[in-house]
Amino acid sequence: MSGSTLGHLFRVTTFGESHGPAIGCVIDGCPPGLPLSVEDIQPELDRRRPGTSRHVTQRQEADQVEILSGTYEGLSTGTPIALLIRNTDQRSKDYGNIVQTFRPGHADYSYHHKYGLRDPRGGGRSSARLTAPVVAAGAVARKWLAQHHGVSLRGGMAALGPIDIAFEGWEHVPNNPFFAPNRSQIEALEAHMDALRKAGDSCGARIVVEAQGVPPGWGEPIFDKLDADIAHAMMGLNAVKGVEIGAGFACVAQPGSVHGDELTPQGFRSNHAGGVLGGISSGQDLRVSIAIKPTSSIRIPRQSIDLDGQPVTVETFGRHDPCVGIRATPIAEALLALVLIDHALRHRAQCGDVRVATPAIPASAG
Numbered sequence: 001m002s003g004s005t006l007g008h009l010f011r012v013t014t015f016g017e018s019h020g021p022a023i024g025c026v027i028d029g030c031p032p033g034l035p036l037s038v039e040d041i042q043p044e045l046d047r048r049r050p051g052t053s054r055h056v057t058q059r060q061e062a063d064q065v066e067i068l069s070g071t072y073e074g075l076s077t078g079t080p081i082a083l084l085i086r087n088t089d090q091r092s093k094d095y096g097n098i099v100q101t102f103r104p105g106h107a108d109y110s111y112h113h114k115y116g117l118r119d120p121r122g123g124g125r126s127s128a129r130l131t132a133p134v135v136a137a138g139a140v141a142r143k144w145l146a147q148h149h150g151v152s153l154r155g156g157m158a159a160l161g162p163i164d165i166a167f168e169g170w171e172h173v174p175n176n177p178f179f180a181p182n183r184s185q186i187e188a189l190e191a192h193m194d195a196l197r198k199a200g201d202s203c204g205a206r207i208v209v210e211a212q213g214v215p216p217g218w219g220e221p222i223f224d225k226l227d228a229d230i231a232h233a234m235m236g237l238n239a240v241k242g243v244e245i246g247a248g249f250a251c252v253a254q255p256g257s258v259h260g261d262e263l264t265p266q267g268f269r270s271n272h273a274g275g276v277l278g279g280i281s282s283g284q285d286l287r288v289s290i291a292i293k294p295t296s297s298i299r300i301p302r303q304s305i306d307l308d309g310q311p312v313t314v315e316t317f318g319r320h321d322p323c324v325g326i327r328a329t330p331i332a333e334a335l336l337a338l339v340l341i342d343h344a345l346r347h348r349a350q351c352g353d354v355r356v357a358t359p360a361i362p363a364s365a366g
Helices: 036-050 093-096 107-115 121-126 128-149 170-175 186-199 226-234 248-253 328-352
Strands: 011-016 022-027 065-067 081-086 152-160 204-214 240-245 284-290 304-306 311-316
Touching: 011 128, 022 128, 036 065, 036 128, 036 328, 081 128, 128 328, 152 170, 152 186, 152 328, 204 328, 226 240, 226 284, 226 328, 240 248, 284 304, 284 328
Parallel strands: none
Antiparallel strands: 011 022, 022 081, 065 081, 152 204, 204 284, 240 284, 304 311
């Protein structure tokens, strides 16, 4: 009931706070026999970690992961895998001025009314710092998916604030600080971020993630649909305010003759459904888009109230991402991996003996 666990058969429970001694997660349900070491997890954490460019928070965290349990002689044992990441660069004094107030757009007000108290240091449990354990768990899921099903994941930024980013190729994603599949617009993106930082303001972003190689048949009818669980997981990422599968809201303007993906012996002719039909994977690429709101912690003075309900002016200090979406791509990829491994195991448990006479058609277009 606490809302800290994701998944059914592959279950991930995160723990910790932004300024606590450590953060981490426990993975329960990972199949045994998976070769697993720190080297499998650390590269994904390095992609997400803070302080990697001038456009993100300058909090310096190595994000070195430790595997505390669940492996023996380099293999997963089938028992819970505990992953720990120690916090080493907390500056709690930066938050002393907001202990008695609520930051506009932040979770301060709602946490206070739910629990009767809150940890104001860096947002406590509501901090984006808690996405690091998610990325660590996602690395485990990614390796199993690749090894057992040949599934691969990729993602990138599709918009930064008001700037739409043209797709020029996935090969550009690792070569810029925005995870943008683009080369020609990077200077414009950097100039936009520099102006925001100078003004003390922030912006949102749109991130697109894809999974390739997902076989048809993963997912459940009605309430446990694959796309429903994807949306559920993505909304668990801090600052996400919208999730689209495939064409998403653009389907409103599409006639049925366009939106419905035609099938041929050579494959689908389009992928407006985003790889999901009736809540079950179609074998096409899974395509998910998420909208991330502007960072709530900004330097511009904002109006709010204090614990007594009196009006106050709030100024937020400390180190913050002017756009939290810049580091969101590896997190969104991890969340998609966690949903997919859970559904892969659920499908194996219920329908592992199902044999279909009609062969699966190629993913083809889309």
